[in-house]
Amino acid sequence: MQFLFADCVLDEERRELTRASQAVSVGPQVFDLLLYLVQNRDRVVSKDHMIESVWGGRIVSESTLTSHINAVRKAIGDSGEEQLLVRTVPRKGFRFVADVSEAQNPERLSTDASILSLEATKPSIAVLPFQNLSGDPDQAYFADGVVEEIITALSRVRWLFVIARNSSFTYRDRDVDLKQVGRELGVGYVLEGSLRKVGDLVRITGQLIDASTGTHLWAERFEGQLENIFALQDEISASVVGAIAPQVELAEIERAKRNPTRCATAYDCYLRGLAQMHRGDEEAIGEAITFFKRTIEIDVESASAHAMAAWCYFWRKVNGWSTDLDKDESEGLRMAQRAVELGRDDAVALTRGGHALAHFTRDLDTGIALLDRAIFLNPNLASAWFLGGFLRTWHGECESAIEHFERAMRLSPVDPELYRMQGGIAMAHLFAGRIEEASVWAERSYRNLPSFLMVVALLASTRALSGRQEDARRAIEDVQRLNPSLRVSNIADWLPISRPEHIAVFADGLRKAGLAE
Known part of the structure; x- marks a missing residue:
């Protein structure tokens, strides 16, 4: 259904607002609030009713509600002073007072226009049924299970629009052009793959395609034993999603740059x-x-x-x-x-x-x-794992932190933030008393981003603690260049390290490397 008022069109199905034929970008809750006001324009709606409908009854502050009403007014060209479209009724609530006409949605946009519309909002992907290359028709159920797990996992990525299984599975056993699939489903990316079973070994291959150009963005192979089939499905879906979500994000960033x-x-x-x-x-x-x-x-x-x-x-x-x-x-x-x-x-x-x-x-x-x-x-969100690893490091949970960093690196082995993961695992090893391992990981991180102050300080500390005084001194010179105000005495103000013994070992290394008190 479309609602037409003033110079605006509110499209309920496509969740789009246009004003003077120009698309208006609004947040999801602002859109829901506007739609609720328009649909209930025959009456005054109370704040409680709006909160129940739009926020599901969660606790919402007065300022949050006011900011959303203001955002609604701004989006449709109204204001709190004029109140030509949304009127405040003192002590009662709000009412949408503009003349509204309703219309059924026109036929769907052409497929090319659909792709452009989706690309303008957020990236979109379809996961096609994986081909069963095992020669055993009974293994098709396993391939389908893997695909369904991948679709479910991708659907948890809020910035990614994922085509439902019932739509993508219509392409089963069809020789299709992936550009055509992209046009027909209105998606920017397509994930396809195959399954091959040899004895108790299963091999899954997957590849990510830019549907607008047909370009291969990513490809990988996964293997496992069929002993625990459901655990294998979970492992494969986690690996695929952990790998392709950053690839889609990077592709979208490059698209924006162009x-x-x-x-x-x-x-x-x-x-x-x-x-x-x-x-x-x-x-x-x-x-x-x-x-x-x-x-x-x-x-x-x-x-x-x-x-x-x-x-x-x-x-x-x-x-x-x-x-x-x-x-x-x-x-x-x-x-x-x-x-x-x-x-x-x-x-x-x-x-x-x-x-x-x-x-x-x-x-x-x-x-x-x-x-x-x-x-x-x-x-499958790698950043949640490695940033959670940092917090556990500062909290003193070194082994749990290392597990978090390792999980992040497995999920996203070519992540643009890999240097952060490497730096975090270095710090966790230092606090756990493994000086050499800490130094090795710090060196890896430093090679990826030499301006990472924490890692340069780690290099200085671990080099000094392992007796490499000249190397430690050079690292301290870099520390002082990057942040001349850093001192041994203000480390606890710089990083939220909770355990005194961890502050002490870090500080001891920096002191031996030559950092001023």
Whole structure:
């Protein structure tokens, strides 16, 4: 159903709002609130009824409700002063007062237009039935089970639109052109694969295709024993999802870079912010914050943009790049709190927002709980595992932290943030008393990002503790260049390390390397 009012069209089925024939980007809850007001335009709706309908009865602050009403008004060209479309009824609620006409949805857009529409909002993927190459028709059920597990797991990735099984399985046993599949299903990416069984060994291959160009983006092979068939399905689906989700994200970032229009949509701004964040240097982090703030201007409910902005403020702080530390901490904390509030069921928002929140408040228990919830929501999100590993490292849970880092590296072995995982596992080994292992992992991380202050400090400390004094001295020179204000005495203010003995061993190495007290 379409609702037409003023110069706006509200499309319920496609969840689109256009104004003066131009698409208007609104957050999902703002859209739901507008739709609720329009559908109940024959009466005044109370705040309680709106909260029950839009937020499912969860506790919502007065300021949050007010900001959403303001966002609705802004999206449709109204204001709190004029109230031409949405009227406030004192002590009662709100009423949609514009003249509204209803129309059935026109025929679906052409398939090419559908793809463009989806690409403008978020990436989309279809998982086709895997071919059974085993020569045993009875093994088709196993291949189908793997595909269904992959579809289910991908559906937990909130930024990814996943075609339902019933649609993608219509291509079973058909020789199809993947570009055509993309057009027919309106998706940007297609995952296809095959299964071959030899004795008790099963081999699964998968490949990710850019449906618009037919380009192969990723391919991998997985093997396992059939002894525990369901565990094998889980293992394969986790491996596939952990590998392809970052590949899709990277492909989307590259697509945004090639687009000459800067920040045409909230999603485009968000992708550009991610590209800068992954670079990780001082200038790039500043640009990332700008892009994420622009995303929030377009979509005030973007939990992920709030979380990424908060995380960038944390990254700026931990690397000593803040020119106004109090301001950065205040803004980072505000963004992190907003991300957690908006993204209770958003694994990405909980991951970055929860990690930043733990650093700014030094409340590691709350941060760990938020990261654990992110893993519950999306068990294949590598960043949730490795950032959860960092919090456990600071908390003193070294072995559990190492398990988290290792799981992240298995899920995403070519991740652009691999250097963070390597640096985290180095710190965990140091606190566990394994100096040489810590040094090896720190060296790996350093080669990937030489400006990572924590890792450079780790290099200095572990080199000194293992007797390589000259190498340690060179690392300390890099530390002092990266952050001249860092001292042995302020390590506890720099990183939220909870156990005194862990602070002591880190500090001892830095002191021996030549860092000033």
